[in-house]
Amino acid sequence: MTRFKLTLEYDGRPYVGWQRQDNGPSVQAALEAALAAFNGAPVATVAAGRTDAGVHARGQVAHADITKDMTGYRVMMAANHHLRRAGEAVAVLAAEPVADDFSARFDALGRSYTYRIVNRPAPLTVDRGLAWQVPQPLDAAAMHAAAQVLVGRHDFTTFRAAQCQAASPVKTLDRLDVERQGETILIHAAARSFLHHQVRSMVGCLALVGRGHWTADDLRAALDACDRRALGYNAPPDGLTFMAVRYPAEPERSSLLA
């Protein structure tokens, strides 16, 4: 048995989300079916982030134990063969053997997301389902300035979904940067971990700032309220992509265990 760290890309549109659920196809079920197809025995996976329905990934990470004796390259190629044959919108970008006690979820030191807004009156075509189209002009510089209110260690109850399972609403947001590239506005968020719906809730409030409906002070008041009723708006899943997960380097990890 070898444990593999799998780096995953997927299009969130056809799925109910990462997690296996009774109400529709999940990324986890698609991946586990592909891994079982060549492993010859069932394979369970654990992911760094449980993305919602319609949320995409460019660098989700999961771990899986493969009983067959295979290199990382063979695991990647075999998984992609079966994913492609099943018509799934999921790909394994890389597979590396890791220590038997590696956890994609609990060893993660940092997670990063990018949210994409297309700020124009015309509806989306090529980017439909891959961005949030906001027709009203948004002031990206004001959004970036206000976003800094949220950076740091805070009680993020205002930005937490009712069904959130995190033990505590206190999180440390390391980065929340807003940049405009033509008609596109990119919002980059990084933290050790996020509450359920936190990024989409923050983006929704930043859009209110961008439209001039909220000031940075309004955003601070919403944060301080620690009350979901103070939430302005939840941005749609379409624009959200799980970009990357950071883990301790191997030596660092060993020293932590020593």
Add this chain to the structure above:
Amino acid sequence: MTRFKLTLEYDGRPYVGWQRQDNGPSVQAALEAALAAFNGAPVATVAAGRTDAGVHARGQVAHADITKDMTGYRVMMAANHHLRRAGEAVAVLAAEPVADDFSARFDALGRSYTYRIVNRPAPLTVDRGLAWQVPQPLDAAAMHAAAQVLVGRHDFTTFRAAQCQAASPVKTLDRLDVERQGETILIHAAARSFLHHQVRSMVGCLALVGRGHWTADDLRAALDACDRRALGYNAPPDGLTFMAVRYPAEPERSSLLA
């Protein structure tokens, strides 16, 4: 009656191409139906480039005569309303009134395309239908160097589709640049006009160079052969996007007419 210059974006996947055809839905038919819906009378359109099935556009330009008295903004909004309602993957990004004798096709001074390759073993997910996945490593620097063989005025018969309707195979290619951004390779092509399949044919040959199967001299020999049988490979439509059309500035145009 006012003639409008329409800047268009579309996802090429659901269409048989720009041009109205009997064998399936076209971008032209979708646009003309939307324009007729608010104009109250049929509207004919003429485009700068007749893109093929599966080819996308970010800056196609067409002209149309609208008999109703409307501003450019109202034309854009009304067209998008009807396109969206019909579920079309076409959007009007801008609409401007122009001179009655403006031709989106014949007044064009330059057309530019970008071709996107994703160079990695893993299949596409989010970008499926929007790029060409090439699993073998490509040498983008070698591709760029070889591409310069094609820049300039040449007989491009080798890179011309059998069904091409252009009067002459002689064209002047202004730019053919290849750049790598991580796993993505972008190929930028610009010319006053292109032959049918010319960009896809050039990209297919550049991929042979990138894989080391062809040298720049092989590419030159294929060009010099002026024979379609010398063609290496036609790249798939998925990666091709019609980016922009350049027209004379209004004063320049007036002076040409004077």
